[in-house]
Amino acid sequence: MLFVTGGAGFIGSNFVLDWLAGSDEPVVNIDKLTYAGNLENLASIRDDRRHLFVEGDIGDSELLARLLAVHRPRAIVNLAAESHVDRSILGPEHFIETNIVGTFRLLEAARAYWSALQGEPRDAFRFLHVSTDEVYGSLAAGLPAFGETCRYEPNSPYSASKAASDHLVRAYHQTYGLPVLTTNCSNNYGRYQFPEKLIPLVIHNALAGKPLPLYGDGRQVRDWLYVGDHCSAICRVLDAGRVGETYNIGGWNEKPNREVVETVCAILDQLRPRADGLPHARQISFVKDRPGHDRRYAIDASKIARELGWRPTETFDTGIRKTVQWYLGNPAWVQGVTSGAYREWVGRHYGH
Ligand code: NAD
Numbered sequence: 001m002l003f004v005t006g007g008a009g010f011i012g013s014n015f016v017l018d019w020l021a022g023s024d025e026p027v028v029n030i031d032k033l034t035y036a037g038n039l040e041n042l043a044s045i046r047d048d049r050r051h052l053f054v055e056g057d058i059g060d061s062e063l064l065a066r067l068l069a070v071h072r073p074r075a076i077v078n079l080a081a082e083s084h085v086d087r088s089i090l091g092p093e094h095f096i097e098t099n100i101v102g103t104f105r106l107l108e109a110a111r112a113y114w115s116a117l118q119g120e121p122r123d124a125f126r127f128l129h130v131s132t133d134e135v136y137g138s139l140a141a142g143l144p145a146f147g148e149t150c151r152y153e154p155n156s157p158y159s160a161s162k163a164a165s166d167h168l169v170r171a172y173h174q175t176y177g178l179p180v181l182t183t184n185c186s187n188n189y190g191r192y193q194f195p196e197k198l199i200p201l202v203i204h205n206a207l208a209g210k211p212l213p214l215y216g217d218g219r220q221v222r223d224w225l226y227v228g229d230h231c232s233a234i235c236r237v238l239d240a241g242r243v244g245e246t247y248n249i250g251g252w253n254e255k256p257n258r259e260v261v262e263t264v265c266a267i268l269d270q271l272r273p274r275a276d277g278l279p280h281a282r283q284i285s286f287v288k289d290r291p292g293h294d295r296r297y298a299i300d301a302s303k304i305a306r307e308l309g310w311r312p313t314e315t316f317d318t319g320i321r322k323t324v325q326w327y328l329g330n331p332a333w334v335q336g337v338t339s340g341a342y343r344e345w346v347g348r349h350y351g352h
């Protein structure tokens with residue numbers, strides 16, 4: 001039995017769906033169902049007896065203790081988090097609560113559960129914490145990609161809260177011996193990503209004839225990884241990662257934001273041309289920059305390749321085409337998540 005947190009979010013739901021497609025091992029999925037959590041992502045496994053969904057908070061110690069005692073998982077995969085940088089700038093409190101205090105409570109519950117185990121179940125138990133490349137801060141042009149030993153230099157309330165959670169995970173291993181694994185991943189894209197993040201936002205706005213907002217000069221660089229590849233990397237680390245180690249996960253796909261947006265526009269020009277025949281890229285609009293905006297992230301994913309034999313299977317070209325096709329084929333999902341609360345956020349954030 002796996003115990004997954006945040007499994008109704010973007011990466012979490014992809015992880016649960018992929019897991020159950022490849023294994024009969026059941027999953028308990030605990031998610032608070034914030035604005036980013038969506039049971040529609042899990043609609044295809046609604047009647048699957050291998051999946052037990054529990055609406056709950058990773059900060060709820062009592063609930064965690066009860067669920068661990070009843071389900072006796074062999075591993076916890078922690079994906080629950082507040083994940084959007086812009087929201088962390090507007091209101092950091094939830095990020096501190098979930099990413100720091102929530103992870104702490106989850107670690108405490110895991111420690112109590114694991115300490116009481118004996119023999120093989122104790123040796124086999126793992127706590128896998130999913131983190132981000134943003135903890136390493138902004139990388140100057142020309143410098144080598146982030147390795148696992150790079151210094152932590154978080155620049156946003158989001159990345160600072162993730163950095164704090166990574167440190168807690170590390171401390172629980174060093175101090176209590178909890179068998180932890182940490183993964184630091186680059187920008188994911190793919191099905192079920194909430195359209196507050198760059199790629200789904202651009203697809204959504206392009207189809208709606210709205211501006212495609214690029215922050216600042218649009219030359220900030222991110223490394224893009226298809227979500228299915230991230231999920232396969234998590235499985236590989238869970239299977240064979242060395243306890244106490246960190247693994248950086250990336251797609252070897254550094255791209256400036258402007259190029260990413262232009263690529264999405266070009267695919268839409270082929271698959272869903274504008275009624276007037278003009279290119280979607282005409283909708284690009286340069287807007288005020290994000291405060292503290294990190295200029296570049298790049299991940300050196302050679303450790304996970306060398307030690308665990310994991311490599312991404314999608315190139316950016318194949319992954320982005322699949323992604324655009326998925327959004328075009330699932331308008332009801334997009335409509336479901338771009339409700340009143342979503343429009344309020346867009347109005348507040350881009351309204352200035
Ligand atoms: P997401 O915002 O789409 O999903 C987060 C999920 O966590 C949601 O379902 C939400 O309801 C749930 N959640 C939030 N607070 C909770 C709480 N207190 N208790 C239980 N559930 C709670 O995020 P995502 O993009 O899927 O990211 C998942 C994880 O991967 C996060 O830890 C994030 O930091 C990390 N990560 C994301 C990316 C990326 O590009 N999206 C890259 C690297 C790492």
Ligand code: DAU
Nearest residue numbers: 083084085132133134186187196197198213214215220257
């Ligand atoms: O690097 C991993 C991180 O990637 C994860 O830890 C985060 O959870 C995830 O949200 C993502 O963070 P980013 O800030 O990089 O993602 P976002 O999609 O918000 O932005 C990607 C880039 O595009 C970034 O440089 C900001 C820019 N951007 C974003 C939006 C929403 C724009 O130019 N315009 C926009 O409207």
